Amino acid sequence: EMLEKGGYEHFMLKEIYEQPRSIKDCMRGRIYPQEGKVQLGGIKEFADKLKNIDRIIIVACGTSWHAGLVGEYLIEEYARIPVEVEYASEFRYRNPIITEKDVVIAISQSGETADTMAAIEMAKEKGATIFGICNVAGASIPRLTHAGVYTHAGPEIGVASTKAFTAQVTVLTLMAFYMAQQRGTLTTSKLIELLTELDHIPEKIQIALESDDIIKKVAEKIKDSKNCLFLGRGSGFPVALEGALKLKEISYIHAEGYPAAEMKHGPIALIDEEMPVVFIATQNSSYEKVISNIQEVKARKGIVIAIVTQGDIEVKKMADYCIEIPDADEAFLPLLATIPLQLLSYHIAVMRGCNVDQPRNLAKSVTVE
Ligand code: G6P
Numbered sequence: 464e465m466l467e468k469g470g471y472e473h474f475m476l477k478e479i480y481e482q483p484r485s486i487k488d489c490m491r492g493r494i495y496p497q498e499g500k501v502q503l504g505g506i507k508e509f510a511d512k513l514k515n516i517d518r519i520i521i522v523a524c525g526t527s528w529h530a531g532l533v534g535e536y537l538i539e540e541y542a543r544i545p546v547e548v549e550y551a552s553e554f555r556y557r558n559p560i561i562t563e564k565d566v567v568i569a570i571s572q573s574g575e576t577a578d579t580m581a582a583i584e585m586a587k588e589k590g591a592t593i594f595g596i597c598n599v600a601g602a603s604i605p606r607l608t609h610a611g612v613y614t615h616a617g618p619e620i621g622v623a624s625t626k627a628f629t630a631q632v633t634v635l636t637l638m639a640f641y642m643a644q645q646r647g648t649l650t651t652s653k654l655i656e657l658l659t660e661l662d663h664i665p666e667k668i669q670i671a672l673e674s675d676d677i678i679k680k681v682a683e684k685i686k687d688s689k690n691c692l693f694l695g696r697g698s699g700f701p702v703a704l705e706g707a708l709k710l711k712e713i714s715y716i717h718a719e720g721y722p723a724a725e726m727k728h729g730p731i732a733l734i735d736e737e738m739p740v741v742f743i744a745t746q747n748s749s750y751e752k753v754i755s756n757i758q759e760v761k762a763r764k765g766i767v768i769a770i771v772t773q774g775d776i777e778v779k780k781m782a783d784y785c786i787e788i789p790d791a792d793e794a795f796l797p798l799l800a801t802i803p804l805q806l807l808s809y810h811i812a813v814m815r816g817c818n819v820d821q822p823r824n825l826a827k828s829v830t831v832e
Contacts, residue, residue: 467620473819475621475713479805480672483665485616485626486798489633496662499654501641506594506610509566513645516566519544520559520591522551522582523570524829526624526708527631530596531570532701533797534635540794541649542642551582552832561589568594568638572619572627573828574602581832583607596634598627612638621820622827623712625805628705629668632797636661660792664799667789671802674786678803681768681784682810685739691716692730693804694723695743696753702743702797706804713812713822723749723756736764741807742782743800746772747793757781768807770800 471477493502506513519538521531528550535546549559551569555578561567567586571579574597583593583604595604595611598619605611614630640657643649649657685691691710695703704720711718721730723742734740740760744753754777760767761781769782772790779785786807788799812819 472813473621473809475623475625475809475819478619478621478626479802479809481617482626482629482802483669483672485630486633486668487665488615488617489630490637490661491615493637494658494662496655496658499651499658501637501644501654501658503612503637503641505612506638506641509592509594509610510645512592513566513642515564516544517562517564519546519566519568520561520586521546521548521568521570522554522579522586524551524576524578526628526705527570527572529701529705529708530628530631530635531568532704533632533698534568534570534639536698536701537636537639537794538642541639542646543648544642544646549582551576552578555581555585561586561591563590565591566594567591568596569604569608570596570631571604572598572614572624572631574599574604575828575830576604577830577832580604580607596631598630622822622825623709623808623819629798629801636794657792657794661795664791664795667791667799668802671788671799672806674788674803675806677784677786678806679810681786682807682814684784685766685768686811686814688716688737688739690733690738691718692733692738692740693718693720694726694740694753694756695720695800696723696749697747698793698797699743699745699747699749699800702800702804703741705801706741706808709805709808710811712825713808713819714815714817715823716811723753726756726759731759731763734760734763734765736766739766739768741804742767742769744769744771744778744782745788745796745800746775746790747796754778754781770803
């Protein structure tokens with residue numbers, strides 16, 4: 464088994480460290496930065512259809528649903544198509560309005576999640592075109608969909624999803640750019656710029672992985688907490704949700720992800736000197752606003768842990784701990800900011816003596832309702 468873990472203590476850690484490679488694999492043969500082109504063979508036959516669809520509905524569960532929220536942000540921003548993100552388990556039992564001009568994107572690592580399959584079947588009956596984003600080739604979901612794009616992250620053994628999540632986000636980024644290319648919502652020069660940067664994201668992830676020492680220090684400090692809050696804005700919000708989910712899944716600490724601005728409508732009541740608050744505080748369009756949320760937490764003596772852009776000065780003055788990630792266009796922030804949060808929950812779970820790869824009560828894939 465040690466051999467399978469490639470010298471790492473747990474599959475989860477191995478899978479976290481595989482991400483520079485898995486993301487590269489996911490992009491291979493799909494991006495052409497010099498020409499500003501994206502090719503997605505799996506959905507090619509629908510390239511024309513993408514020019515006049517009304518709406519995209521993303522359905523998924525768990526971590527895959529968080530990837531969907533990042534996808535909503537990217538597709539709306541770059542391809543200018545309205546997107547709704549639905550929990551498959553809720554969607555399937557409503558009587559949603561679906562037309563032939565809708566594209567449903569089902570996201571699933573395993574390709575076997577029962578609720579996601581049922582949501583696909585319902586949308587298909589109502590005439591929608593269904594795309595899949597799956598990791599396991601030949602699984603049930605890829606067989607149910609009209610077309611799809613595999614994530615190619617390789618087998619994920621740890622129950623808590625890590626590399627599959629970043630690969631899903633990568634595919635959604637590619638899809639957003641592909642749709643933008645079909646619909647003419649991005650110029651070729653902008654696509655060249657974005658794809659050139661995307662091409663270098665694996666190296667930046669490698670750099671983000673090197674903050675392990677400071678992350679261990681933070682883990683040591685907050686490992687005995689009963690609760691933990693994760694806050695972010697824009698595409699940092701789904702990152703906060705995913706950070707909270709990772710922590711609760713493997714360390715059993717109660718954690719919640721919230722949009723930073725919503726803090727004042729509830730979570731702020733929980734803040735005292737024992738409450739760690741993890742902020743996604745990178746330099747992007749919501750930076751200043753997040754800083755004022757950090758001040759609000761510090762005024763109530765909360766413990767602030769901030770994910771910041773390399774070289775940040777402002778947040779460092781206020782936060783108890785800063786974890787740096789390389790600078791990048793806002794489009795790629797989720798791919799980078801997720802990395803330290805994965806490592807943080809991993810170390811906390813190890814320090815608490817938890818079964819990291821097989822947390823209690825959880826299954827890798829939920830094939831029953
Ligand atoms: C389970 C797993 C999660 C996963 C979710 C959806 O809860 O423990 O890691 O995100 O199912 O699974 P899927 O295979 O559809 O992505």
